[in-house]
Amino acid sequence: MCSAAARPRGARLRGALRQETLSLSAFDRLLINALQSDFPLSARPFDELAVRLDCPAEQIINGIDSLLARGVITRFGPLFNIELLGGAFSLCALEVPTERFEEVTDLVNAYPQVAHNYAREHRFNMWFVLATETDQELEDVFAEIIERSGCPGLNLPKEEEFYVGLRLEA
Amino acid sequence: MSDCASRPETDRELQRRIVVALQEGLPRCHRPYLQVAAELGISEETLLDTLGRMQASGAVRRIGVVPNHYALGYSHNLMVVWDVDEEQLAALGTTVGQLDFVSHCYRRPRRPGWPYNLFTMVHGRSEAEVQRQVDAISDSLGDALRGHTALRSTRILKKTGLRLRQQES
Numbered sequence: 387m388c389s390a391a392a393r394p395r396g397a398r399l400r401g402a403l404r405q406e407t408l409s410l411s412a413f414d415r416l417l418i419n420a421l422q423s424d425f426p427l428s429a430r431p432f433d434e435l436a437v438r439l440d441c442p443a444e445q446i447i448n449g450i451d452s453l454l455a456r457g458v459i460t461r462f463g464p465l466f467n468i469e470l471l472g473g474a475f476s477l478c479a480l481e482v483p484t485e486r487f488e489e490v491t492d493l494v495n496a497y498p499q500v501a502h503n504y505a506r507e508h509r510f511n512m513w514f515v516l517a518t519e520t521d522q523e524l525e526d527v528f529a530e531i532i533e534r535s536g537c538p539g540l541n542l543p544k545e546e547e548f549y550v551g552l553r554l555e556a
Numbered sequence: 557m558s559d560c561a562s563r564p565e566t567d568r569e570l571q572r573r574i575v576v577a578l579q580e581g582l583p584r585c586h587r588p589y590l591q592v593a594a595e596l597g598i599s600e601e602t603l604l605d606t607l608g609r610m611q612a613s614g615a616v617r618r619i620g621v622v623p624n625h626y627a628l629g630y631s632h633n634l635m636v637v638w639d640v641d642e643e644q645l646a647a648l649g650t651t652v653g654q655l656d657f658v659s660h661c662y663r664r665p666r667r668p669g670w671p672y673n674l675f676t677m678v679h680g681r682s683e684a685e686v687q688r689q690v691d692a693i694s695d696s697l698g699d700a701l702r703g704h705t706a707l708r709s710t711r712i713l714k715k716t717g718l719r720l721r722q723q724e725s
Contacts, residue, residue: 422618423620425621427608427611427619429587429590443586451584453621458624459627460622460624461621462621463578463580464607464610464616465616465617466616466617467614468575471568471572471575472568494713495713495714502712502715503714504709504711504713505709505710510670513707514714540667540670542670548661549650549654550659551659553656554628
């Protein structure tokens with residue numbers, strides 16, 4: 387058994403967008419390409435992978451640890467569609483005057499219901515996702531942000547999902 | 557959670573506990589599911605069975621690694637929004653979603669001053685590659701396309717991801 391403390395968190399991107407391309411070994415690329423989906427759901431998944439990839443399970447475990455530590459991958463594990471487990475979600479935008487951008491960023495980011503927030507080049511220059519327990523809470527939080535910021539806004543809940551997913555070749 | 561002594565846990569509650577336990581990912585050890593099951597106070601078999609059902613229902617999209625786009629050279633990630641004829645949107649959204657460089661493809665509502673009802677995210681290794689992708693989507697939309705605009709991101713202001721909070725009982 388490994389301890390919970392042995393789980394480093396995935397590298398998080400903060401502040402300026404990180405642009406550099408990291409150098410990867412052939413084994414890094416093999417792991418990334420092989421493990422973007424289909425990690426086994428079984429009692430000894432690394433042993434199964436060891437057969438599939440023809441290398442020791444220990445090397446796969448260490449390889450994933452190393453990819454996480456270097457920030458080449460940001461996550462290892464199941465990817466959940468938590469929208470199916472209840473709650474309300476929406477993509478929202480604000481039109482923020484340039485000189486008030488930092489102030490409004492602090493106001494918006496202080497809400498725990500704001501999951502992520504991006505500055506974008508557009509008249510609507512701040513885009514964030516609201517995640518709440520109920521539809522009513524979502525309406526209330528959005529209305530409060532509009533009122534407190536004094537900025538025009540858009541509340542654009544997803545009406546239909548055509549596709550989510552991406553496979554990036556390493 | 558703490559009232560589990562008074563009534564059995566529902567499947568929805570168990571699924572939410574599993575999501576919370578796995579929000580930081582799977583442990584890297586020979587029996588990762590056994591370790592997580594022990595933390596949750598359930599059997600490894602129950603955890604595997606529940607995750608399998610969540611995979612079938614779509615609550616688990618996939619299990620594996622999530623690459624950092626930038627580390628792999630995909631430095632050009634662009635949100636592009638499209639004003640598409642409403643009647644053709646259902647069919648065209650599916651077509652655009654199937655393009656292999658599109659990671660997200662959603663229908664969202666129009667608003668006064670906001671005519672765009674189709675949202676896409678595209679990813680490429682160069683400006684030119686992303687431009688070709690945008691052109692390819694335009695071609696797919698054909699006569700149904702009335703306008704589009706790109707929303708280039710300049711800064712990540714917050715990134716905590718979608719997270720479930722521990723439920724109060």
